[in-house]
Amino acid sequence: MVQIIAENLVKEYQVPDRDPGLRGAVKALFHPRYRGITAIDHINFSIEKGEIVGYIGPNGAGKSTTLKMLSGILYPTAGSVTVNGLVPYRDRKRNARQIGVVFGNRSQLYWDLPVIDSYQLNRRLYDIPDAIYRENLAYFTEIFDLGDLLNQPVRLLSLGQKMRATIAGAMLHSPEILFLDEPTIGLDVTSKLKIRDFIRQINQKSGTTVILTSHDMGDIESLCERIILIDEGKKKYDGPVLEFENTFGGNYSISFKAVSARPSQFPEGLTLREDNAPYYVVTGNEKQVRLSDAISVINQLGIEELEMKNQTLEEIINEYFG
Amino acid sequence: MKKKLLLYGTFLRLRILMNFQYPTSYWLGFVGQIISYGATFCTIFIAVSSFGSLNGWTADEVLLLYAFELISYAIGAFFCFHPSTGLANNIRSGAFDASLTKPMNPFLFQILNYGQDAAYFSHFTLSLCVMIFALVRIGITPALGNIVAIILFILGASAIQGGFLVLCSVFSFKMVNENPIFTLFFESKNFLKYPISIYGSGLQVLLTFVLPLGFINFYPSQCLLSKESGVFHYQLGIITPLVGVAVFVVAYLLWMWRLRHYNSSGS
Numbered sequence: 001m002v003q004i005i006a007e008n009l010v011k012e013y014q015v016p017d018r019d020p021g022l023r024g025a026v027k028a029l030f031h032p033r034y035r036g037i038t039a040i041d042h043i044n045f046s047i048e049k050g051e052i053v054g055y056i057g058p059n060g061a062g063k064s065t066t067l068k069m070l071s072g073i074l075y076p077t078a079g080s081v082t083v084n085g086l087v088p089y090r091d092r093k094r095n096a097r098q099i100g101v102v103f104g105n106r107s108q109l110y111w112d113l114p115v116i117d118s119y120q121l122n123r124r125l126y127d128i129p130d131a132i133y134r135e136n137l138a139y140f141t142e143i144f145d146l147g148d149l150l151n152q153p154v155r156l157l158s159l160g161q162k163m164r165a166t167i168a169g170a171m172l173h174s175p176e177i178l179f180l181d182e183p184t185i186g187l188d189v190t191s192k193l194k195i196r197d198f199i200r201q202i203n204q205k206s207g208t209t210v211i212l213t214s215h216d217m218g219d220i221e222s223l224c225e226r227i228i229l230i231d232e233g234k235k236k237y238d239g240p241v242l243e244f245e246n247t248f249g250g251n252y253s254i255s256f257k258a259v260s261a262r263p264s265q266f267p268e269g270l271t272l273r274e275d276n277a278p279y280y281v282v283t284g285n286e287k288q289v290r291l292s293d294a295i296s297v298i299n300q301l302g303i304e305e306l307e308m309k310n311q312t313l314e315e316i317i318n319e320y321f322g
Numbered sequence: 323m324k325k326k327l328l329l330y331g332t333f334l335r336l337r338i339l340m341n342f343q344y345p346t347s348y349w350l351g352f353v354g355q356i357i358s359y360g361a362t363f364c365t366i367f368i369a370v371s372s373f374g375s376l377n378g379w380t381a382d383e384v385l386l387l388y389a390f391e392l393i394s395y396a397i398g399a400f401f402c403f404h405p406s407t408g409l410a411n412n413i414r415s416g417a418f419d420a421s422l423t424k425p426m427n428p429f430l431f432q433i434l435n436y437g438q439d440a441a442y443f444s445h446f447t448l449s450l451c452v453m454i455f456a457l458v459r460i461g462i463t464p465a466l467g468n469i470v471a472i473i474l475f476i477l478g479a480s481a482i483q484g485g486f487l488v489l490c491s492v493f494s495f496k497m498v499n500e501n502p503i504f505t506l507f508f509e510s511k512n513f514l515k516y517p518i519s520i521y522g523s524g525l526q527v528l529l530t531f532v533l534p535l536g537f538i539n540f541y542p543s544q545c546l547l548s549k550e551s552g553v554f555h556y557q558l559g560i561i562t563p564l565v566g567v568a569v570f571v572v573a574y575l576l577w578m579w580r581l582r583h584y585n586s587s588g589s
Binding site for chain 2: 014
């Protein structure tokens, strides 16, 4: 079932246009000029119920702007969005009940008060039936390990604890859809792994649809089967992560130690990167020589050790935009 | 209805918990406000007493005038001060964006979430005492009609004070740095320390129809005292509650209209 649709979505901002330096600032004071910048440029996508989609792109690509239109914060300049059949910015309140939103760079909990007080407010705000509230609170307390944290003031929590508490708070009303804008920003490795694990569990337990933005490709690789890649407001890629890796990546490197002093010939189509006999590093690309073929050819040279490395998603993205 | 009350109760509870989180700071603020506004009351009272009267207004009457200003500010600011003055900062920090994802009227959410600041109990307590002191000395009897009139005047004036704070904050949608309009509002209220009939008729018309600040204290007091003073009839004060509703509704509609064109703060 298709749950989220964006059609020809456009968002333009008016920003002050001024010359650099003091002169520009003075000039703008008397004669302000504005120019339109297109943050989102005719984007189309549709997302099925239960999917976890990675929405990625460099800073300023328009990721947050898209999420803000999906959650009803911003009106689009043109085009349309529907979430579960609702137009978020027109039907903001009803849309709010079916989505959970987490902005990673700020907490939505009351800083000075215990976590549970913020949850109590959400309970009333979303009018969550008592049974469901209790059930969800128990469930999230368990999987997010919140037991001791609930009665502590938010200001005393670590960044990781705060993020766990925030995501739990955004899920108390059992939303069908979850928007996560950089949920792992600034977190240490352990906290990141926990957050990923929670997102996976929530998705599997209730079939929650998740749209996730992140600059950590580890998040994307471990959670998403599908990515939507945008750059300068335009959609560049939309499809399975694997296919993206095969199309734009496929580089690998093989390090090995040869038995004989020097192999007479290196396999064709591979590049010799390092040559410290008897240690060698060769690189290649799946599209010219398949990794499995390359290994079997190298094997025939007579080797003692072999180590191979596939290009990571992060490296592919970096190369793609670089 | 019961659900709405529960929700309101929860907001109020959180607000009170937050206000009393740091009791020393709260009480210091309380005493500080009493001293600072108390000093203003004394200065006005002493100044007018030594002149005998000000354009036909006795010192007690001028005291009543300023008590109307402060008590209505206490109520208007109790609800609207932080939601209005904090708006620019909330837009910059992204907190405003987050509040737009709640299933609630965004204006009401701002008022309930950031308003209801217990700090204004100090303004309220002081101005209520001064008001009763002035009323007793002037000799206004505590008849039911008078009490109802005073309450309606205070409510109307509070809506004007709150409405103007909201009006100022409408500019924060555009200017997300410092919003200078608030200073303009607070400075214009200096006119209200004295009966506006001491000013020229042009200024009186301005403070009646363009920026209806006169309805905060001058017209209600004039009406209560049945005092001819200024260019308009003393019974004009009767419409104070209506002016209050009108100012607040206009402020609300402008706020919601600006929200329609809200562009967030990027990222």
